[in-house]
């Protein structure tokens with residue numbers, strides 16, 4: 001198990017456009033994926049992009065299990081997505097709170113498209129294609145933004161709804177990602 005340090009907003013790697021993966025199924029890629037999974041699990045994150053651990057490649061992972069502490073949170077199947085492509089399937093946008101392991105302790109209201117199709121590959125190069133809506137679609141947009149050097153505060157339209165969890169939601173247990 002290798003939990004890696006997560007880079008925080010301001011680190012130059014988080015602003016880069018990450019490079020496509022060209023070789024699938026290599027030992028290096030499998031080791032990187034394992035580190036990403038270990039890091040996401042350790043931080044109890046909903047998703048993680050390779051640039052967040054300093055690797056500027058187009059790889060994201062995400063997934064949310066049912067958690068009795070957050071009974072309203074929608075489940076998202078655990079997914080590894082390499083070289084993702086997103087097609088928006090609506091112009092409808094919904095606002096909701098987001099956090100990010102690279103912006104620890106904070107939350108902001110972010111508008112996101114409500115329905116999309118995503119495609120890409122798993123770590124072995126098998127194709128993946130899915131339609132997602134709601135929270136699942138939000139997570140995909142957030143994680144894929146990381147591959148283009150975009151963090152969620154850059155998607156916000158009202159910075160008065162951006163702040164520290166402890167100040168905005170005192171006494172509530174909220175995941176720090």
Ligand code: NI
Pocket residue numbers: 099100101102142143146
């Ligand atoms: Ni993030």
